[in-house]
Amino acid sequence: MTILDGKKTSADIKAEIAEKVKELKAQGKKTPHLAAVIVGNDGASKTYVGAKVKACELVGFDSTLIELPTETTEAELLAKIEELNNNDAIDGYIVQLPLPKHIDEHKVLLAVDATKDVDGFHPTNVGRMALELPTFLPATPYGVMELLERYKVPTSGKNVVVIGRSHIVGRPMSILMSQKRAAGDATVTVAHSRTANLKELTLKADIIVVALGVAEFLTGDMVKEGVTIIDVGITRLDDPSKKNGFRLAGDVHFESVAPKAAFITPVPGGVGPMTIAMLLKNTLLAGENRA
Ligand SMILES: NC(=O)C1=CN([C@@H]2O[C@H](COP(=O)(O)OP(=O)(O)OC[C@H]3O[C@@H](n4cnc5c(N)ncnc54)[C@H](OP(=O)(O)O)[C@@H]3O)[C@@H](O)[C@H]2O)C=CC1
Numbered sequence: 001m002t003i004l005d006g007k008k009t010s011a012d013i014k015a016e017i018a019e020k021v022k023e024l025k026a027q028g029k030k031t032p033h034l035a036a037v038i039v040g041n042d043g044a045s046k047t048y049v050g051a052k053v054k055a056c057e058l059v060g061f062d063s064t065l066i067e068l069p070t071e072t073t074e075a076e077l078l079a080k081i082e083e084l085n086n087n088d089a090i091d092g093y094i095v096q097l098p099l100p101k102h103i104d105e106h107k108v109l110l111a112v113d114a115t116k117d118v119d120g121f122h123p124t125n126v127g128r129m130a131l132e133l134p135t136f137l138p139a140t141p142y143g144v145m146e147l148l149e150r151y152k153v154p155t156s157g158k159n160v161v162v163i164g165r166s167h168i169v170g171r172p173m174s175i176l177m178s179q180k181r182a183a184g185d186a187t188v189t190v191a192h193s194r195t196a197n198l199k200e201l202t203l204k205a206d207i208i209v210v211a212l213g214v215a216e217f218l219t220g221d222m223v224k225e226g227v228t229i230i231d232v233g234i235t236r237l238d239d240p241s242k243k244n245g246f247r248l249a250g251d252v253h254f255e256s257v258a259p260k261a262a263f264i265t266p267v268p269g270g271v272g273p274m275t276i277a278m279l280l281k282n283t284l285l286a287g288e289n290r291a
């Protein structure tokens, strides 16, 4: 069993990016600049955005964190987005999801300038991804592809089951793995809450990408020997013995699944850190495209 070490791989990628930034600076060129907008006070969201800003500092990017109160109106957020679109200093930015319920997420994503959309959530970029045109790939699926590629996990001709069909994880994951590309050429089944025979599907799968957001959902009895497991899920479970009062759980019951797996990602230290590395990679690309 091989652990797909997202923490180490993301550190490698960040070192590669830091090297590029050094070159840019030596040539007197502009330093890539990422902005992140966060609306409201969600603890987990704040942690993720904080990690993104810290990662920017580590590779030598400029970063701007824009924290808006929960009561921010949709119009105010759209005005902020317009400002970021017009700000020449900003190469790329993200609007952290989820947004408060009174704000229409689709409207917001549509307002982001597609050339600055380093999350790859704008319909133009989703379309470009589907058409296999150069674009910003959504960071989480992109990170999974990169992890599979760097560990040389065989995917061509393999049966993949993706559990989850969200716009930011499951759906793009299924599109990328079915494409003719690195870590692609797989035969992909997308499962979701209406899937009738999930266990039958997972028992036949060579690779399972688990992205439903239910802690420790996938158990050892649901997988075959030699399976590859990509655990995207992150849930905070109350744990009074921890100093912050919680522990992180993936969507995979690691103890029962890992002994049967050929490759498996841990939580934490798997897909999460890769997401951040790929966001930086997209920001570097955004800067190059603008230059
Ligand atoms: N590591 C990382 O970088 C990231 C981690 N995450 C984590 O990944 C998880 C998924 O996130 P996200 O995709 O945004 O979640 P969503 O809640 O948007 O989507 C969950 C998907 O899982 C499906 N689902 C829910 N319950 C079941 C079930 N019992 N059986 C089968 N399918 C089910 C849903 O089906 P239906 O469509 O029918 O409702 C839906 O398609 C979360 O834990 C999240 O925190 C998310 C983003 C990045």
Ligand SMILES: Nc1nc(=O)c2c([nH]1)NC[C@@H]1CN(c3ccc(C(=O)N[C@@H](CCC(=O)O)C(=O)O)cc3)C=[N+]21
Binding pocket: 047, 048, 051, 094, 095, 096, 097, 098, 119, 139, 140, 234, 248, 267, 268, 269, 270, 271, 272, 273, 275, 276
């Ligand atoms: N516009 C937008 N873009 C996103 O990319 C986006 C988003 N909204 N909303 C929420 C999800 C979630 N997400 C994570 C990023 C890093 C970790 C990560 O680094 N996780 C660490 C642990 C972090 C911790 O300690 O909590 C790990 O798994 O090892 C996790 C989750 C990005 N998302």
